[in-house]
Amino acid sequence: MRSRYCAYVLEDPEYLKASWHPDFRPVELALERGIRWLGLEIRACDQQSGRATVEFEARLLLQGKVDAIHENSSFVRQQGRWLYTDGEMLQPSFTQWQPERNAACPCASGKKFKRCCGG
Numbered sequence: 001m002r003s004r005y006c007a008y009v010l011e012d013p014e015y016l017k018a019s020w021h022p023d024f025r026p027v028e029l030a031l032e033r034g035i036r037w038l039g040l041e042i043r044a045c046d047q048q049s050g051r052a053t054v055e056f057e058a059r060l061l062l063q064g065k066v067d068a069i070h071e072n073s074s075f076v077r078q079q080g081r082w083l084y085t086d087g088e089m090l091q092p093s094f095t096q097w098q099p100e101r102n103a104a105c106p107c108a109s110g111k112k113f114k115r116c117c118g119g
């Protein structure tokens with residue numbers, strides 16, 4: 001049977017972001033500016049008593065390029081809440097790439113890249 005925490009995360013990836021402790025958010029998420037999130041994909045989730053690990057890949061647009069953060073994140077349960085503690089960076093499933101200026105924008109706005117995130 002799937003643990004409750006994993007069930008939440010797998011059904012609603014926003015739940016993962018909500019449980020990141022402010023002091024322990026992945027560095028990129030806290031520091032990078034101008035990021036446009038394209039999607040968060042949960043690859044694996046494992047929970048045992050008061051600890052959980054979640055492997056995710058987040059796709060993002062930064063400075064006109066499509067990139068990804070692939071991380072194995074650790075969480076601990078404290079006073080009934082799951083808090084992010086640290087993460088191990090993994091190799092993203094693709095290398096950073098730059099969309100064609102006239103191609104559809106990867107953010108799915110329906111606009112051309114040059115008129116949207118690549119502008």
Ligand SMILES: [Zn+2]
Binds near residue numbers: 105108
């Ligand atoms: Zn866009």
